[in-house]
Amino acid sequence: MSFTVEVKRKKRVDLSKVQTSLRGPKKVKVGFPAGEADSDNIQKAVWNEFGTRGGASGGGWGGPVPERPFMRNAMRENTSKYRNGMRSSAAKILTGKTSITVVLSKLGIMAQGDVQQSITSLSSPPNSPATIALKGSSNPLIDTGEMRGAVTWKVWNG
Numbered sequence: 001m002s003f004t005v006e007v008k009r010k011k012r013v014d015l016s017k018v019q020t021s022l023r024g025p026k027k028v029k030v031g032f033p034a035g036e037a038d039s040d041n042i043q044k045a046v047w048n049e050f051g052t053r054g055g056a057s058g059g060g061w062g063g064p065v066p067e068r069p070f071m072r073n074a075m076r077e078n079t080s081k082y083r084n085g086m087r088s089s090a091a092k093i094l095t096g097k098t099s100i101t102v103v104l105s106k107l108g109i110m111a112q113g114d115v116q117q118s119i120t121s122l123s124s125p126p127n128s129p130a131t132i133a134l135k136g137s138s139n140p141l142i143d144t145g146e147m148r149g150a151v152t153w154k155v156w157n158g
Helices: 015-022 039-050 070-094 100-121 129-135 146-150
Strands: 027-031 152-156
Touching: 027 100, 039 070, 039 146, 070 100, 100 146, 100 152
Parallel strands: none
Antiparallel strands: 027 152
16 A cells, blocks of 8 residues: 655745845844943843842942842743744745844844833832832832833844
């Protein structure tokens, strides 16, 4: 007993386009890239993301800053959205209808907005009463909005 299988393609794929579309960057970085972000914003982001012990080790108003993981929260809450975006773009990349650079750029814009939203919406742990009195706001991660505005993305070839 034997059988034959014939595969018919509706559209022929030009393999040279596939190879070209797979060249280019491999990652998108979101946050506060060194050399592009202001060092004060990087420092504020690190203090808030991981917390401090206060005093000489840093802190907003000299006291300890509790851990407020706005970046990790944004990535954890949106991982499936990013994965689905890459999955839906795979066929377009392979058929040469788009490039990895374009897809990663769209992903970077999306993730930048998610991190900024995480900064805006994070409310716990709350500011201390002394911090609220000094800055005039109870939003833990927003004083002037400068750190939130500094969040960016960069397509990277590493």
